Amino acid sequence: xxxxxxxxxxxxxxSCYFSSGSCGKVLVWPTEYSHWLNMKTILxxxxxxxxxxxxxxxxxxxxxxxNKTSAIKFEVYPTSLTKDDFESIFVTLINRWLYDLPKYxxxxxxxxxxxxxxxFTDYIRNLCKDxxxxxxxxxxxxxxxxDIVLADALCPCGRPTSLLETMGKAEMWLIxxxxxxxxxxxxxxxxxxxxxxxxxPAKPLxxxxxxxxxxxxxxxVVVFSLGSMVSxxxxxxxxxxxxxxxxxxxxxxxxxxxxKPHTLGPNTRLxxxxxxxxxxxxxxxxxxxxxxGTNDIYEAIYHGVPMxxxxxxxxxxxxxxxMKAKGAAVKVDWITMSSTDLSGALKTVIDNxxxxxxxxxxxxxxxxxxxxxxxxxxxxxxxVMRHKGARHLRVAAHDLTWFQYHSLDVxxxxxxxxxxxxxxxxxxxxxxxxxxxxxGKKGKRx
Amino acid sequence: xxxxxxxxxxxxxxSCYFSSGSCGKVLVWPTEYSHWLNMKTILxxxxxxxxxxxxxxxxxxxxxxxNKTSAIKFEVYPTSLTKDDFESIFVTLINRWLYDLPKYxxxxxxxxxxxxxxxFTDYIRNLCKDxxxxxxxxxxxxxxxxDIVLADALCPCGRPTSLLETMGKAEMWLIxxxxxxxxxxxxxxxxxxxxxxxxxPAKPLxxxxxxxxxxxxxxxVVVFSLGSMVSxxxxxxxxxxxxxxxxxxxxxxxxxxxxKPHTLGPNTRLxxxxxxxxxxxxxxxxxxxxxxGTNDIYEAIYHGVPMxxxxxxxxxxxxxxxMKAKGAAVKVDWITMSSTDLSGALKTVIDNxxxxxxxxxxxxxxxxxxxxxxxxxxxxxxxVMRHKGARHLRVAAHDLTWFQYHSLDVxxxxxxxxxxxxxxxxxxxxxxxxxxxxxGKKGKRx
Numbered sequence: 001x002x003x004x005x006x007x008x009x010x011x012x013x014x015s016c017y018f019s020s021g022s023c024g025k026v027l028v029w030p031t032e033y034s035h036w037l038n039m040k041t042i043l044x045x046x047x048x049x050x051x052x053x054x055x056x057x058x059x060x061x062x063x064x065x066x067n068k069t070s071a072i073k074f075e076v077y078p079t080s081l082t083k084d085d086f087e088s089i090f091v092t093l094i095n096r097w098l099y100d101l102p103k104y105x106x107x108x109x110x111x112x113x114x115x116x117x118x119x120f121t122d123y124i125r126n127l128c129k130d131x132x133x134x135x136x137x138x139x140x141x142x143x144x145x146x147d148i149v150l151a152d153a154l155c156p157c158g159r160p161t162s163l164l165e166t167m168g169k170a171e172m173w174l175i176x177x178x179x180x181x182x183x184x185x186x187x188x189x190x191x192x193x194x195x196x197x198x199x200x201p202a203k204p205l206x207x208x209x210x211x212x213x214x215x216x217x218x219x220x221v222v223v224f225s226l227g228s229m230v231s232x233x234x235x236x237x238x239x240x241x242x243x244x245x246x247x248x249x250x251x252x253x254x255x256x257x258x259x260k261p262h263t264l265g266p267n268t269r270l271x272x273x274x275x276x277x278x279x280x281x282x283x284x285x286x287x288x289x290x291x292x293g294t295n296d297i298y299e300a301i302y303h304g305v306p307m308x309x310x311x312x313x314x315x316x317x318x319x320x321x322x323m324k325a326k327g328a329a330v331k332v333d334w335i336t337m338s339s340t341d342l343s344g345a346l347k348t349v350i351d352n353x354x355x356x357x358x359x360x361x362x363x364x365x366x367x368x369x370x371x372x373x374x375x376x377x378x379x380x381x382x383x384v385m386r387h388k389g390a391r392h393l394r395v396a397a398h399d400l401t402w403f404q405y406h407s408l409d410v411x412x413x414x415x416x417x418x419x420x421x422x423x424x425x426x427x428x429x430x431x432x433x434x435x436x437x438x439x440g441k442k443g444k445r446x
Numbered sequence: 447x448x449x450x451x452x453x454x455x456x457x458x459x460x461s462c463y464f465s466s467g468s469c470g471k472v473l474v475w476p477t478e479y480s481h482w483l484n485m486k487t488i489l490x491x492x493x494x495x496x497x498x499x500x501x502x503x504x505x506x507x508x509x510x511x512x513n514k515t516s517a518i519k520f521e522v523y524p525t526s527l528t529k530d531d532f533e534s535i536f537v538t539l540i541n542r543w544l545y546d547l548p549k550y551x552x553x554x555x556x557x558x559x560x561x562x563x564x565x566f567t568d569y570i571r572n573l574c575k576d577x578x579x580x581x582x583x584x585x586x587x588x589x590x591x592x593d594i595v596l597a598d599a600l601c602p603c604g605r606p607t608s609l610l611e612t613m614g615k616a617e618m619w620l621i622x623x624x625x626x627x628x629x630x631x632x633x634x635x636x637x638x639x640x641x642x643x644x645x646x647p648a649k650p651l652x653x654x655x656x657x658x659x660x661x662x663x664x665x666x667v668v669v670f671s672l673g674s675m676v677s678x679x680x681x682x683x684x685x686x687x688x689x690x691x692x693x694x695x696x697x698x699x700x701x702x703x704x705x706k707p708h709t710l711g712p713n714t715r716l717x718x719x720x721x722x723x724x725x726x727x728x729x730x731x732x733x734x735x736x737x738x739g740t741n742d743i744y745e746a747i748y749h750g751v752p753m754x755x756x757x758x759x760x761x762x763x764x765x766x767x768x769m770k771a772k773g774a775a776v777k778v779d780w781i782t783m784s785s786t787d788l789s790g791a792l793k794t795v796i797d798n799x800x801x802x803x804x805x806x807x808x809x810x811x812x813x814x815x816x817x818x819x820x821x822x823x824x825x826x827x828x829x830v831m832r833h834k835g836a837r838h839l840r841v842a843a844h845d846l847t848w849f850q851y852h853s854l855d856v857x858x859x860x861x862x863x864x865x866x867x868x869x870x871x872x873x874x875x876x877x878x879x880x881x882x883x884x885x886g887k888k889g890k891r892x
Contacts, residue, residue, distance in 0.1 A: 179635050184841045186632040189625055365838050370825045371816045379816045392811050395630045 024147040024385040028055040031152040032090075034227065034295050036063045038176060039152065040072075041198040045378050047071040054144070058127050060086040077137050079130045089123060097313040099234075102335045128157035147385040168398035171390045172380045176294050178373065180301055180365040181322060190393035192380055196298035196366055197373035202281025209253070212269055213284050216251035220286035222346060223279045223305075225255040226312065227293045237334075239263045244342035250286055250350070253279060280305050286350045289342075292316035297323060304363035306355035308345045310334050327358035470593040470831040474501040477598035478536075479674055480741050482509045484622060485598065486518075487644040491824050493517040500590070504573050506532040523583050525576045535569060543759040545680070548781045574603035593831040614844035617836045618826045622740050624819065626747055626811040627768060636839035638826055642744035642812055643819035648727020655699070658715060659730050662697035666732035668792060669725045669751075671701040672758065673739045683780075685709045690788035696732055696796070699725060726751050732796045735788075738762035743769060750809035752801035754791045756780050773804035 026046055030039050040063075043053045054073045057064045060081040064074050081089075093116055104112050131137060151157075153173075156166055167173070170190070177195035187193075205213065213221050224245070226233075233241075238261040245252045246265025256270045264270070276296070279285060280303040290296045292311045297319055300307050307329035309320030323329035330345040349355040371379070384390050397405055472492055476485050486509075489499045500519045503510045506527040510520050527535075539562055550558050577583060597603075599619075602612055613619070616636070623641035633639075651659065659667050670691070672679075679687075684707040691698045692711025702716045710716070722742070725731060726749040736742045738757045743765055746753050753775035755766030769775035776791040795801040817825070830836050843851055 179838045184635040184839050186634055186841070188632055189630040364833065368829055368833070370822055376816055383814060387810065387814070392625045393630050395632070 024051045024382070025144065026051055026053045026381070026385075027141065027144075027146040027149045028053065029149060029151040029155070029157060030055055030057065030063060031155045032061065032063050034293050035152050035154060037295055038198055039150070041374060042150070042174075042377050042381070043072050045374055046381065049378065049382075054146070056131060056141075058086075058130060059083075062086060075137070075141075077131055077134055079127060093120060094313060098334070101313075124155045124157070127155075131157065148381060150381065171384045172393070174377050174380065178366065178369070180362040181294075181297065181319075183322070183325075188393070188395055190390055192376050194373035194377045195294065196302055197377055198295060199298055199302035199366075200277065202278040202303065203275070205275065205278055205282065209271075209275075209279075212251060212253070213279075213282060216284055219249045219251070220284045220350075221279075221282070222248065222250045222252045222287045222289060222350075223274070223276065223285055224252060224289040225274060225276055225296065226291040226310070227296060233258060235259065235261070240337065240339050241342060242268065244339040244346070247339065247343040248346050248350075250346075277303075287346055289346070292320040292323070294319060298366075301328075301359065301362045301366050304356070304360045306349040306359045308332060308342070308349055310337070310342075326362060328355060328362055330355075469496045469498065470828070471590065472497055472499045472827070472831075473587065473590075473592040473595045474499065475595060475597040475601070475603060476501055476503065476509060477601045478507065478509050480739050481598050481600060483741055484644055485596070487820060488596070488823050488827070489518050491820055492827065495824065495828075497828075500592070502577060502587075504532075504576060505529075508532060521583070521587075523577055523580055525573060539566060540759060544780070547759075570601045570603070573601075577603065594827060596827065617830045618839070620823050620826065624812065624815070626808040627740075627743065627765075629768070629771075634839070634841055636836055636841075638822050640819035640823045641740065642748055643823055644741060645744055645748035645812075646723065648724040648749065649721070651721065651724055651728065655717075655721075655725075658697060658699070659725075659728060662730055665695045665697070666730045666796075667697045667699060667725075667728070668694065668733045668735060668796075669699050669720070669722065669731055670735040671720060671722055671742065672737040672756070673742060679704060681705065681707070686783065686785050687788060688714065690785040690792070693785065693789040694792050694796075696792075723749075733792055735792070738766040738769070740765060744812075747774075747805065747808045747812050750802070750806045752795040752805045754778060754788070754795055756783070756788075772808060774801060774808055776801075 026043075028039065028043065030036055043055070046053050052073070053071075054075050055063075057074050057076050058079040058081070059076055060079050060083050061076075062083060064076060097113070097116055101109060101112055101116075153163075153166055153170075173188075173191045175191055175193045175195070178193040181195050182193075204210065222245070238256075238258065242261035242265065243263035245254065245268045246263065248267070250267065252265075252268040253274055254268055254270050255272070255274045255276070257272045260270065277299050280288060280299050285303070285305055287308060288296075288300045288305045289308045289310065290300065292307075292309045293316060297307070307320075307323055309316075309323060309329045309331045311317040311320040311331065312334055320329060320331050324331050330348050332341050332345050380390070403409055472489075474485065474489065476482055489501070493499050498519070499517075500521050501509075503520050503522050504525040504527070505522055506525050506529050507522075508529060510522060543559070543562055547555060547558055547562075599609075599612055599616075619634075619637045621637055621639045621641070624639040627641050628639075650656065668691070684702075684704065686709075688707035688711070689709035691700065691714045692709060694713070696713065698711075698714040699720055700714055700716050701718070701720045701722070703718045706716065723745050726734060726745050731749070731751055733754060734742075734746045734751045735754045735756065736746065738753075738755045739762060743753070753766075753769055755762075755769060755775045755777045756779075757763040757766040757777065758780055766775060766777050770777050776794050778787050778791050826836070849855055
């Protein structure tokens, strides 16, 4: 069974105490950026339902905003890094992935990608040490008697581990996809597919943006974002994109934080931040240019907007490949694309109605589920708290070694039996042969 | 992946026409007895929601009651058998299973069981021929433009088929179990586990029965039924059971249609029919003696009643083994049990509180699902009608041959490549060796 490495949240039941009724104590080991978006949606809902939610966040974490009050409690632990250090680590890693990796040959690409991944896990391990070796914090956490740990499996905390080992330990897995996005495959009973749990109906836009959208007339608008993790693009790539956008009859809303490209057309407006969900849900929106983050793709599926994918790193290539295979997106290559490639791709998804039809099919699948993804996620978290786990959903295979799993011990034992029987029969035959055949020979000699 | 052969209902999308809104046309290919109980629960709900339901039933079918009016439409087709023939076929088959099979040795048991199964499928095939060769009926069905076929996979209708082939054809599988009953295992996205969909809260008993139940005082009552398919027991077995029941302090309500056993105790009352669900939901009920039909076990789980299992045939042995493994039942052997065995088993499940605790655990799992089983069953039927199938849940493996499924074609091709390369390299080496090594030897000779 294959599983996307960035697509999982997991639940682990912790304590033996659970206050009756609906109120539980939730401890969260989060991941930053887009994963935090999903996690926060769940946590907000848990808080709404009266649960006490505590997020373990380092002092360098960007998910803690000291200017905002929140019903979610942040347990901030000290770490040697600052917020700026943290952001610079990520920007460096991502820039290496974006600009350096594509220069390598096929074989060294994977060793280099692996190296980037090790640096990332090193950073996570250090954060983890800051928690585990902090005795005051650990005592406080232990005394808090939490009912559940909600952890993002992208950043496991405990010594080096394998996906298999982690899988066996979690009570329940909440997967960040659904069958609108991923291809059908077998799965285990303690998996629930809650992709798109953060999606919601669009709210009205602010007047300035609404006026710009309405000015597009019949042609409509294109929404363009490369996500929250990419802040800088080379000037050359920026100008290629800007001149491509200038060639389409639509108005374009581009989330962009950098120097204004000189090829920018009058139809394109730059914004440091955009209300992406509200824009994708706007009836004037014709297409979405995206890097292919899981959350972004889900917003497009939810609102039924065809996509042009410019995958950059991590699972984005895989995500866009899924959307392409389902006929809801056209992919362009980040490094090699020309202005014509991008504008051509945009025209294709807007002018060929099959892309809209296909993404609308996915949208109907997404909206037609027995229970909404967020409600299912919250249901299983409450289930694990209420029932002190979900052991009835856990396959016994987790407790088997690989040779037991493949029944090699049974096969080995049966083979040994067969070999023993054959050995004994052969020995008996030989014995009989010697005993009765030799006198015969002697007789002949006589 | 193993799957119980009696545990499935399947949905096949049929026509290209589907009237908008919630009203669809449903054609049903049913199975009699306990399977019909699940099917009818679903059909009643579909009719309630405004769908038009047509059940294909033979003139010998016992599921059609001409004295009852029903919102379900029965399309009765003529068959050469009468209702009495039908019942006698089943009674004979089951009696052979009950009384003849246990006399066989280990190896001939399976060939005899297979023979019984072939006779059953022969009977089903004949019914199927009566439908397919009936041109008037077939034309009428085709003209009705149904949106969906709801079929019980126990009785497939088309030439001989395999479970794998049938699995590939159905849009959706509704499995008659859930994780309270079965052990966790991997499954496919177009499986939904709707076991216990027929269960509902208990209604009050009729006065006569309620008075008898109340007369049990602190000891409570035991409910005893061997299901709808077993109508006759040998006198010897009946007396063993009756004298066992006479030994327990509880009052016993026994569903029994036969000659009153002479060992019957004053604590036991015989009824030709009992309101089983209402009795199991009664607070005085302490235990349930059951043959282990899936539906019966689900009623016990739903109401949290520990069981004594007397499995008779088909999947009942497997079902009781599940309940025994989950600590909710004690099993006694139908053929060899003595009065003491049965009364001992009954005392164990009543007096040892662990059985009640375990079945209550299962009950809590059953009642704690994001959506009730019946609602999920109806949801997926409506989904298949509304979306003209559920292709997004269908694994591509169904379209692969066995050697493609195991990637043998890919492995074969790669092996061929490797062999070719090795062959060429070897030939080159040999060629070089001959060309350059021979002159060297000559030189030495010189």
